[in-house]
Amino acid sequence: MARPIILGVVGDSAAGKTTLTRGLVRVLGDHNVTHVCTDDYHRYDRRQRAERQITPLHPDCNYMDIMAQHLGHMRAGEAFLKPVYQHTDGTFGPLVRIEPTEYAVVEGLLGYYSESLRQNYDVRVYLAPPEELRRKWKVQRDCSRRGYTTDQVLAELDKREPDSEAFIRPQKDSADMVVSFLPSSDDQEHLDVEMILRPSLRHPDLTPLEQAGENSGIRFSRDGDDIHLFVSGQLDPQVAHAMEESIWENLHFASHLRTERLGEFTIGTDLHRSESLALVQLLLLYHLFTAKASVALGGAGTRSA
Amino acid sequence: MARPIILGVVGDSAAGKTTLTRGLVRVLGDHNVTHVCTDDYHRYDRRQRAERQITPLHPDCNYMDIMAQHLGHMRAGEAFLKPVYQHTDGTFGPLVRIEPTEYAVVEGLLGYYSESLRQNYDVRVYLAPPEELRRKWKVQRDCSRRGYTTDQVLAELDKREPDSEAFIRPQKDSADMVVSFLPSSDDQEHLDVEMILRPSLRHPDLTPLEQAGENSGIRFSRDGDDIHLFVSGQLDPQVAHAMEESIWENLHFASHLRTERLGEFTIGTDLHRSESLALVQLLLLYHLFTAKASVALGGAGTRSA
Numbered sequence: 046m047a048r049p050i051i052l053g054v055v056g057d058s059a060a061g062k063t064t065l066t067r068g069l070v071r072v073l074g075d076h077n078v079t080h081v082c083t084d085d086y087h088r089y090d091r092r093q094r095a096e097r098q099i100t101p102l103h104p105d106c107n108y109m110d111i112m113a114q115h116l117g118h119m120r121a122g123e124a125f126l127k128p129v130y131q132h133t134d135g136t137f138g139p140l141v142r143i144e145p146t147e148y149a150v151v152e153g154l155l156g157y158y159s160e161s162l163r164q165n166y167d168v169r170v171y172l173a174p175p176e177e178l179r180r181k182w183k184v185q186r187d188c189s190r191r192g193y194t195t196d197q198v199l200a201e202l203d204k205r206e207p208d209s210e211a212f213i214r215p216q217k218d219s220a221d222m223v224v225s226f227l228p229s230s231d232d233q234e235h236l237d238v239e240m241i242l243r244p245s246l247r248h249p250d251l252t253p254l255e256q257a258g259e260n261s262g263i264r265f266s267r268d269g270d271d272i273h274l275f276v277s278g279q280l281d282p283q284v285a286h287a288m289e290e291s292i293w294e295n296l297h298f299a300s301h302l303r304t305e306r307l308g309e310f311t312i313g314t315d316l317h318r319s320e321s322l323a324l325v326q327l328l329l330l331y332h333l334f335t336a337k338a339s340v341a342l343g344g345a346g347t348r349s350a
Numbered sequence: 351m352a353r354p355i356i357l358g359v360v361g362d363s364a365a366g367k368t369t370l371t372r373g374l375v376r377v378l379g380d381h382n383v384t385h386v387c388t389d390d391y392h393r394y395d396r397r398q399r400a401e402r403q404i405t406p407l408h409p410d411c412n413y414m415d416i417m418a419q420h421l422g423h424m425r426a427g428e429a430f431l432k433p434v435y436q437h438t439d440g441t442f443g444p445l446v447r448i449e450p451t452e453y454a455v456v457e458g459l460l461g462y463y464s465e466s467l468r469q470n471y472d473v474r475v476y477l478a479p480p481e482e483l484r485r486k487w488k489v490q491r492d493c494s495r496r497g498y499t500t501d502q503v504l505a506e507l508d509k510r511e512p513d514s515e516a517f518i519r520p521q522k523d524s525a526d527m528v529v530s531f532l533p534s535s536d537d538q539e540h541l542d543v544e545m546i547l548r549p550s551l552r553h554p555d556l557t558p559l560e561q562a563g564e565n566s567g568i569r570f571s572r573d574g575d576d577i578h579l580f581v582s583g584q585l586d587p588q589v590a591h592a593m594e595e596s597i598w599e600n601l602h603f604a605s606h607l608r609t610e611r612l613g614e615f616t617i618g619t620d621l622h623r624s625e626s627l628a629l630v631q632l633l634l635l636y637h638l639f640t641a642k643a644s645v646a647l648g649g650a651g652t653r654s655a
Contacts, residue, residue, distance in 0.1 A: 047646070247602050295600075297552050298640040301649040334647060335603040341352070341646030342639060344606040 048122045049079065049145045050336045050346075051165055052329060054152040056172030057102075057213045058205070059183035061226060062152040064310050065172065068326050070150060072304050073333075079119070079146045083153030085128050086112040091135025102154055102208035109159060116165040119145050132191060148333060157216040167336040167346050168246065168329060171220035178228055221246040221332070221348075224325050227278075235278035238321035240328075242272040245349055249295045249331055254288070263288075278321050285320045292327050299334045353427045354384065354450045355641045355651075356470055357634060359457040361477030362407075362518045363510070364488035366531060367457040369615050370477065373631050375455060377609050378638075384424070384451045388458030390433050391417040396440025407459055407513035414464060421470040424450050437496060453638060462521040472641040472651050473551065473634060476525035483533055526551040526637070526653075529630050532583075540583035543626035545633075547577040550654055554600045554636055559593070568593075583626050590625045597632050604639045 052069070054062045070078045086108045087094075087101055099106045108128075118125040122145045129138040157163050157171070174182070180202055187193045193201075217223050223241040242248045251272065257263040261284060262277030276288075293303055307330075308323025309316055336346045357374070359367045375383045391413045392399075392406055404411045413433075423430040427450045434443040462468050462476070479487070485507055492498045498506075522528050528546040547553045556577065562568040566589060567582030581593075598608055612635075613628025614621055641651045 298643040298652055299647050299649065301644070302647060334643075337647055338639075338643030339603040339606070342604050342607060342642055344604065347603055 047337075047340050048120060049147060049149045050167045050333050050340065051116075051120060051149045051151060052333060053156050053166040053169045054150060054172065055154070055156040055170070055216055055220070056174075057179060057209050058154065059186055060172040060174055060179055061182065062172055065170070065224075065322070065325065065329075066150045066152055068307060068309055068322065069329060069333075071309070072302075072306055072326070072330065073148050077147045079143055079149040081115075081119070081127065081143065081149060081151045082130075083107075083112050083151060083156045085130045086115075087128075087130050087137075090130075090137060100205045100208045102205055102212055104155060104158055104212060107155060109155070109162070112155075113159065113161040113165075115143075116151065116162060119143070119149055119151075120165045147337070154213060155216070157219040158212065163219050167348065168222075168332040169220045170222045170224060170329065171217045173214075173217055173223055173225045175225065175227060178226070222325075222328065226321065229278045232278075234317050234319050236319060236321055237278045238276050238325060240272075240274045240276075240325070241268075242274060242328075244270040246332055247335075247347060247349065248272065248328070249292050253291065257284075276321055276324060278319070280320055282320065285324065288324065289327055292331055296331055296334055298338065299330075302330075302334070352642075352645050353425060354452060354454045355472045355638050355645065356421075356425060356454045356456060357638060358461050358471040358474045359455060359477065360459070360461040360475070360521055360525070361479075362484060362514050363459065364491055365477040365479055365484055366487065367477055370475070370529075370627070370630065370634075371455045371457055373612060373614055373627065374634060374638075376614070377607075377611055377631070377635065378453050382452045384448060384454040386420075386424070386432065386448065386454060386456045387435075388412075388417050388456060388461045390435045391420075392433075392435050392442075395435075395442060405510045405513045407510055407517055409460060409463055409517060412460060414460070414467070417460075418464065418466040418470075420448075421456065421467060424448070424454055424456075425470045452642070459518060460521070462524040463517065468524050472653065473527075473637040474525045475527045475529060475634065476522045478519075478522055478528050478530045480530065480532060483531070527630075527633065531626065534583045537583075539622050539624050541624060541626055542583045543581050543630060545577075545579045545581075545630070546573075547579060547633075549575040551637055551652060552640075552654065553577065553633070554597050558596065562589075581626055581629060583624070585625055587625065590629065593629065594632055597636055601636055601639055603643065604635075607635075607639070 054066050056062050070080060084101065088106055088108055089097060089099065094101065094106060115125045115127065124142055124144050126140040127143050129141055131138050157169060183202060184195050184198045187198045188195055221243050225239045227237040227239060229235060229237045251265065251274065254263050254265040257265065262280040264275040266273045307326045308318045308320060310319060310322060339347050359371050361367050375385060389406065393411055393413055394402060394404065399406065399411060420430045420432065429447055429449050431445040432448050434446055436443050462474060488507060489500050489503045492503045493500060526548050530544045532542040532544060534540060534542045556570065559568050559570040562570065567585040569580040571578045612631045613623045613625060615624060615627060644652050
């Protein structure tokens, strides 16, 4: 088998990593995707962290070297034994054997912290919602699914802020795509999205968007070699469809994988759909598929940096 | 290993099949390409054909069913034993074992004759030089390399003409690309090329050429869903380079395979280069690489018909 194509999804706690990747895994097929969370490489369990007054965001609280070693195994298509951190009670469970498959999604807090980590990814995404939105998401999730009170979550966020600033947010600079979902209204199906697309990957031709007027809901600009793209959550579905169409056009060799299921997410048990989420996921698929094509043709992938 | 990607190159005797494929094989790498000539499937040797008054162009003179069976093995990535017809003395040599590799080039006279043959190819090219040019090429080749006199070759061409008309030329209709090199001068490095690009394959975006003026050396037109493309052999090298650039742009996932060696051919032992040959070969590479990408992604290839 050719080596797996590896997507990194990094961002602070509750930045939306799982929502983004769950939809991609669904599209690529569960059995084709190895899903790894780098937070499993914590050095200390919850009790030990409390004793040591260290947050899980600090590199010293994680086996950073083993994380890189295991990502190297993944990239080489070799199996490895992964530790398991249990968010439910903050302890470690039994190791699991990971067998690389066609694709891997590696998500977590510190995935781009060092060059020996970064070099393993074919595509690097960083999720950077506004802090206010992230705090809201973290409260929602940790209270409903991890058994905390709102005050506990907010206190924890404050305690973590220095490490977020020192270790998490600087990783944004190592991403090929920085993605910020923005609240345009209270309606989670219609979040705006703002993206920075860096030249370390060859993005599909988006120049038609450059001509889109101010009222189109799309803003396209350049900052040196970076592309800044804003897409309104209230975008006309026809315009959204045309954008998606032009990206699939560049992916015609993968047309058998075309799907209408991008952008789906759940709130509680209800299935929702977000156009901006669909667009981000489609851009990621574009890069995963072209990287896979490159590797199949004997190349090293599609990274230019 | 994924199944091989199969290019068909069909055309009458001395239509330029070997010149076209030799350059592609050089670029793809000898060890990556299985080269099969369907003329090896002749039912009768030269003496038997003379006795029976049958030309090698007639389907009855070939094991058409075995040809299709072996192409099916090739497509499935299975080895097979191929007969060998020896042009030097018109007899059969010992069988050879063929092991499919990443790519296959299947050239010959009758490769698109039946649907059970046609269905095996990822890309189907038909070479259709003007008859006058083909006769000249056949005389040059058969006299210099196969030991005939000019009169013998011309007599043979006349004898074969009814079968060429009945069995060879109609195969043009089954090709994805019909390629005609045309003599603009006596200079073989600067042949014009005329192509019909059919919608059974998704060709790279050539619409920029639609706007090229009459004096550019490029003529682009549409006939229903077909594209007709004429490129002058005297094309400005800068324009030729821009055309090639735009096709490579669509192949960025194969950029590690980019090469300057397209268009090379030999006259005697001298190496020459033709821009029009390079362009045709690049279009073929485009289709081979996108088909390979599709198969690597679990697809069936890039044919739409």
